[in-house]
Amino acid sequence: MSSDHGAARRPSRAAPAPSGAGAAGTSGPQHFFSPCPRGLEAVLQEELSALGASEVRPTDGGVAFSGPFELCYQANLYSRIASRVLWRVKQAAYRSERDVYDLVHGLPWEAWFDVERTLRVNVSATASPLKSLDFITLRIKDAVCDRFRDLTGARPSVDTAAPDVRIHAYFDASSVSMYLDTSGDPLFKRGLRVAGGEAPLRENLAAGILRLSGWTPDRPLLDPMCGGGTFLIEAADIALRRAPGSRRGFGFEKLRAFAPARWSALLAQAREAELPVQPLEIHGSDLYGEALKIARTNLAHAGLESAVALKQANLLELTPPRKPGIVVTNPPYGVRIGEQEELARFYPLLGDALKQRFAGWNVCIFTADMRLPKLIGLKPKRRVPLFNGALECRLYEFEMVAGTARRRKDLPPAGG
Secondary structure, three states: OEEEEOOOOOOOOOOOOOOOOOOOOOOOOEEEEEEOOOOOHHHHHHHHHHOOOEEEEEEOOEEEEEEOOOHHHHHHHHOOOOOOOEEEEEEEEOOOHHHHHHHHHOOOHHHHOOOOOOEEEEEEEOOOOOOOHHHHHHHHHHHHHHHHHHHHOOOOOEOOOOOOEEEEEEEOOOEEEEEEEOOOOOOOOOOOOOOOOOOOOOHHHHHHHHHHHOOOOOOOEEEOOOOOOHHHHHHHHHHOOOOOOOOOOOHHHHOOOOOHHHHHHHHHHHHHOOOOOOOOOEEEEEOOHHHHHHHHHHHHHOOOOOOOEEEEOOHHHOOOOOOOOEEEEOOOOOOOHHHHHHHHHHHHHHHHHHHHHOOOOEEEEEEOOOOHHHHHOOOOOEEEEEEEOOEEEEEEEEEOOOOOOOOOOOOOOOOO
């Protein structure tokens, strides 16, 4: 469970910078935590290790790691899987709301950000004895603001919509971890997509699915039900070596420890590594022209319209590229009875079309419809549990071999 709160008055006057604040608390190894879509922890672990993180430890829903403060610049810039990069500033035991207030009030917030910065507090907990997360969120906000007032005579304002600084607190049964968010907006907001279809996939989940599919830029990629084009944009970005964070701002830019020259150098290095936009073996299609219009708009906004081939086509009649590659797609799944019945008729036809037309291809289907393997009439090589938010899903991988799929009749309505 989680909570956030925002209600504080404007500061009465600007607060002077405390002496020696600059990079206070950022020398030596720092501790971080990056949440990610559940099921992608191992992929994120690999990604962070490749960036030079140490003590990399996956947990349910994220990865803890350590390194110099500047590692948060690289993780924000290059991670395709993380949802955020949180900098842990304190971990301590607690027993009551008063303990939490005293702990938070004793932290040197003035060394980490200016009183003029707006803030937001987010709280989440597992097995905590605290009775109200809303109340403890208020107490954390009060403790931070009271410390600034005691030291400077001014209090930070709270902005829950677009804060400069986000403070996160996580409670378990006996300890609390306090974090400053170095990301700002969640990292799946690449600044590339402007139009959204129905329930679009988040970019970091799409990137994780591409990673799990085994796709690499030297192989053709096809999303035959591409919707708004999230898989296509992520794949093109990977193929062109574009760092996912190179076109947006971050929360660490609002912290006192921010080193603009170092960040500018890292950003310049990332942009120099990019390849020029060029036609790629990345293909998208959809039955519906409106979906393709959304995908085309998003690709154009990302500067990738010429890199990806789009066409309107029925998947059941689609002729794939001649060189075998990987299909990655997120088909619709039925919520209402009529939709479920329609999909129960569609999946066997899909299985036949894949078997007949896609010999030599690997097909990865991401869905929340657990009936798919039985209805499609194909045996998955692999099934990976993933979560789209709170929704439990599966990534099914099929290896296609030549031959004609047998129609399967009278299948049960549900299955694994």
